[in-house]
Amino acid sequence: MLKTFKLGGVHPPENKLSADSEIVELPLSPTVFIPVGQHIGAPATAVVKKGDQVKTGQLIARSSGFVSANVHSSVSGTVTKVDLVPDSGGYPRVGVVIKVEGDDWDDQIDTSPDLKSEISLTGPEIIEKIKEAGIVGMGGATFPTHVKLVPPRGMKFEMLLINGVECEPFLTSDNRLMIEKSDEIVVGTRLLMKAMGVDKAFIGIENNKPEAIRKMEKAVNGISGISVVPLKVKYPQGGEKQLIKAVTGREVSSGALPVSVGCLVSNVGSAFAVYEAVQKNKPLFERVVTVTGKSLRNPSNVKVRIGTPVSDLILFAGGVPEDTGKIISGGPMMGKALATSDVPVTKGTSGIVLIPEKQAARKPQLACIRCSRCTNACPMGLEPFLLMTLSENSLWERLEKEMVLDCIECGSCSFSCPASRPLLDYIRYAKAKVGQLVRSRKH
Amino acid sequence: MNAPIIYTVVTLVAIGTTAAVILYVVARKFMVYEDPRIDTVERALPGANCGGCGYAGCRAFAETCVKENNLEKLFCPVGGNEGMEEVAKILGLEAVKKDPRVAVVRCNGTCEYRPKINRYDGVMTCAIVSSVYSGETGCQYGCLGCGDCCVVCNFDAVHMNPVTGLPEVTDEKCTACGACVTACPKNLIELRKKNARERKIYVACRNEEKGGIARKACKVACIGCGKCFDVCAYDAITIGNNLAFIDSDKCKLCRKCVAVCPTDAIIEVGFPPRKIQSETAETSQVN
């Protein structure tokens, strides 16, 4: 029996259209816009100004707090402005606009394609390197990796889990990365293990990616401590807590961090970025993005520089189809709909999904018939129907008691509702409200 | 023969007496002294329990009035000066007089002036829309048009205008309780001084972007040019964050600022039409 998590979960149609298309490099865009806040935490502070010449891989914004991350230039050229530009939500964010001139890489970066597998650095040195390179969780959560690697006082890591689940429909970037860069990911895994001081690591991959499982198994062959764990397909297995449950059987309790059960979860993309940062001296300034959609001409996996406009990405994959009704940054279950394709690719952009107009509109909302599908689908064992009603009536204290803050916003409830009720919309709002309440109580 | 009747009567009387004794003892023992003036004050208040005074309801406000023994910082916007006068009379205190106020929506971004650049499909409450993104139009400061302000109004004073997609306040009904002010996630609603004949002049814009960007999103956006500031003789206008603001307490309703505003962002309401000015406005539109 394949492993999986126990509570809830749904099976949205997989639609992995681009699973077999190899990663290709996107030609450079004429200008890039690199936001300084691409991660959870304090936005970095820009260290370049208008008119500065930058090289590819040069630091352009420095981490500005404990939870923050460096940002590097993804291209070489001239900084044309450091200004507010609307982000994917329409709210203005500070970013650095660079006019691309050639592709002149920083001298420190080792550009040779050879695999460098011997580890010469110590744990703290590795963490320092990761911090320098500005690596964040690349599955979409964008939490700075170097912060995660240092356990809170009194706690200890026991094992590392590498998240190769990619449970979101449509997305295939992690899958392709595991197939094409399996050895590098394993080196990255070993680096992370050393940084954490553990000797055990599991790479969790859903069994709808047989090629990735095969390649990764081959790559870990002969390396002690790392094993590949094939998992039964079920959304949202890529959720941190769900993956830990699936692989180890341990449950992270409400409000606790994964380290409370001795685990750390890292995305395969992050593991690859760690390899590049530590072994090749290359900061995080490019990533693999899946550009896909049922009407798109060439669904593909593209290696793209951070800051490239999403529109260039779509153009590369065949242009925006006539019937597009929605452009999503991320996967269709948790991604964010974009109002315009002029926003840049960031460290957390795992995919761009184009949804045809017909499927973009929601169905009209009906009355709840208490079919309990949302409750059965919730991977956290919550009661979405109840949370929504409480949220509609602004009963924040009650919501806190019903553990609304445990919600991981996976969308399984809204997905499964036969009455098309916007469960997650209300729950997400309730989470924000209850979060405010809890914070105000602390002060 | 009469025994059952006697038993019944005796038992019922006994039960009744015991209950009465218990009730009496409990009532005496747990009685809480309450200032009788609280009830009187509460009766003098409007009883809308709207929370406009900053307290949980009329009862809570009445309790505070009696407890504080000072009405300096207390004001019921719904009852207004007359209501507070009455409260003051009951308590033998002095009430502070305040100018009556009215809620004003500071956005004029109708569908015509502020085109939509995307289509929102989700829960139609401003609170949720604003937590998702900046809104359907290019202006992230403007009205979202879902009508949270209408829902929270206890006095049926705020309604959405289906043509403009903006909320409108009915002045006679508005009590300036401030419920809509807190409900608006974009902070568009302000309580402004109520003038005679419902006259008001205000900057119907909250856009803090630079002029060009603001204009691109909305034709009637304030661009912070400062022309109104220059023309105002009463120091009522301040400019900050690319935005003009007219202090309703200082404004003397001279309407000079309305005439000079290049984007028609300053709105005048309740004035008779001005012949000469309206002509110039028209010509400027033609140009």
Next chain:
Amino acid sequence: MNKLLTISPSPHQHTDDSVRKIMYRVLLALVPALIWSVIYFGMDAVRVTLLAVLSCVAFEYLIQRFVMKVQTTVTDGSAALTGLLLAFNVPSNLPWWIILMGSFFAIAIAKLSFGGLGGNIFNPALVGRVFLLISFPAQMTTWPVSRMAETDAVTAATPLGILKGGVLSGRPLQELSGNLPGIDNLLLGNMGGSLGEISAALLILGGIYLLWKKIITWQIPVSILLTMAVYAGIFWLINPEKYIDPLFHILAGGAILGAIYMATDMVTSPMTGKAQLIYGIGIGIITMTIRLFGAYPEGVSFAILIMNGFTPLLNSMIKPKRFGGKQP
């Protein structure tokens, strides 16, 4: 781009299932049993069914349109389902005006006065049925004979009715057994009874379809039938002379129809598995208590309605197991 992009919060994918599909699938599951009823009782069954379904739909439309003045929801199939279930629960020779009254009571009182689909506490079809049973006991307990039966009798008795009559008159079971149908006839549906409750086998077939489509859960039907079996079994083992075997109790009367189609109504049944088990056990116990000791020969309807009343309590008391082990 001249077209506006749509923005909505995640998720951007939704299930193909809908309330309408659920309702129509339950209707579909009931079709085999309906066909058998038509074969067994003749065109009268068609008349009753059509009348009940159409009147329920019409009442819902008229009330929503002209009294409540809201968007009508007749197309979601829930009114049609209520009508069909009501028809399944009445004798096939019921006069038309009684059926209309039952439909009106079910839709107007039990469903729409609570706010329509999703708001009702009690199963509308059962409320309609119980209303008729109490108001018109004679008509509601006079069952027609099968058109295939070679007898001159005009009315037939239900197996449970024969049993109750026998027990009340104090006759031992052996004397009655000649009048009672065997297991084969019970399964097939060769017995007297309400329009739709007679064919246990076809009802179970529909139930399997609903289980496969995940419209019902196993907890409710299994716990009801198992509880009934245990309850009846205990008494049967104590005194087989007086009490009949558990299998008879499960197959006779409305137990199967009630357990699979009525008790599992999503709106009026609890949500978590554990609560559903308690709910089912409650129904089983109440049903058997009424059957063995009550005045009525059959108690499924009453049992379900009583447990419907407990549903909100069960929902708020029994929470699903939370991830991480901390319960609210």
